[in-house]
Amino acid sequence: MTGDVKTILITGATGGIGRAVCRRLAAGGQRLILAARNQERLDALARELANHHPRHIPLAVDMTDESSIARFGGALDAQGIVLDGLVLMPPQAHSTNDALPESAAWRTLFQDCFIGPLELLKTAVARMRPDPEAGRRAKIVIISGISSAQVLGHYATSNVLRCAWVGEAKTLAFALGARGIHVNTLSLGGTLSPWYREGIEKRAAAAGISYEQRLAEETANVPLGKYGEPSEVAVAVEGLLSAFSDHMTGLNIMHDGGFTRSY
Template sequence: MVGEARRILVTGATGGIGTAICRQLAGSGYSLVLAARDEAKLKALSDDVTGNGHMWLRLDMTSDQSIRQFAEELAAKHIALDGAVLMPPQAHSTNDPMPSSEAWRALFQNCFIGPLEVLKVAIDRMSSDPINGRRAKIVIISGISSAQVLGHYATSNVLRCAWIGEAKTLAFALGARGIHVNTLSLGGTLSPWYREGIEKRAEAAGITFEERLAEETSNIPLGKYGEPAEVAVAVEGLLSPFSDHMTGLNIMHDGGFTRSY
């Protein structure tokens, strides 16, 4: 348990990984600002993770108007943040290395520019005092294509690297203020939508879910995909004193799949 209720913004809070993160942090005594697009799911999640003054705010990171409203609500409620977990929308897998200009504009707006505006809003609300040991922590959820090119994630290869570059830049810019910025790059993680994809591939191949899962994880040293709960524990570590001398890092959470040093 943390001694003082530190307030953390979690975007994408109602997704499979986001929900696991919220439950983990709430259970450890953090106060949460839950942000996502679906108000009904936000209300249900807020009821599920009771304690320490949690609150929820609707946020669509692909909408400039929604981001502005989100910023105004944080300011109106005088919300001070001790950290943020940013989960930018993911680009769909594609083998096309040269999408149209229109496709690139939409991808960068939805997966980078909009989420970066949300991060700016969060940073403006962060209270840190490194001289007195009070630090703010930012964790950006990324993917393994940030470190290793994957042919079927052509656009993701570019977008993930953009986030790694931005995180490193922010680590330099914000370090003196006691604001840490690290990225957690996920490999295959058994969120509900990822499980559904495996089930479909298994059905198409005429094999069981377990057989398909074994095939897909045969090239992973740990022999498995990650679980949302495991991601949540890693996120909590990066928000905790564990990372007090860590910033600008891209940490792989992929069972050892990434081959690069």
């Protein structure tokens, strides 16, 4: 690497938030390892971003499948990739009011939303070579949700899984800090990704009102009076990967327009 160019692994790269993060980091001159399930969509994203950096690498991986993660690690090694950062977007559990799902459901949720993604995180950490004395640090940003700090009734299982990620991030902050690896979580409130917009449209149609009316109703209790944009998430991620966070680790940062009111 030369200058300030860093190699950052982005999971969920082809999703609404993932694309915004990739575009922001690519525009800043970073080299990206683009990871998601669909290779064709990854290849298309790499072509889109090539104007900023011709060496973005699209690599398919299924975070719910540990054999897929092992192959992904082998692919990183085959190309001699050393990582400076990771943006981990674990799969999220669907909304549910069921606080007591069957044991089999819990096992599946923890495998898909925690254990598998944690294996990918371990794969990334093994390929980081920070050197704090030389001013080179590695940064991990885990994308979570506000139920990590404030329980939401219709996210019963997510309340547990997101708290698990916050706890793991704080544990890793202690375990990896001396090596110069920083671990922070960014917990999102309502964010207007394409699928979230579709959900608002459906709720508006069911209520017989316009999208704008429904959006105003849903954001009435958000101090900033709005949901976030993927581009705003990308700015926050960029900051946490930069020198801005050189004395920050183990933090769970709310990105929710002030909705979470905790002290």
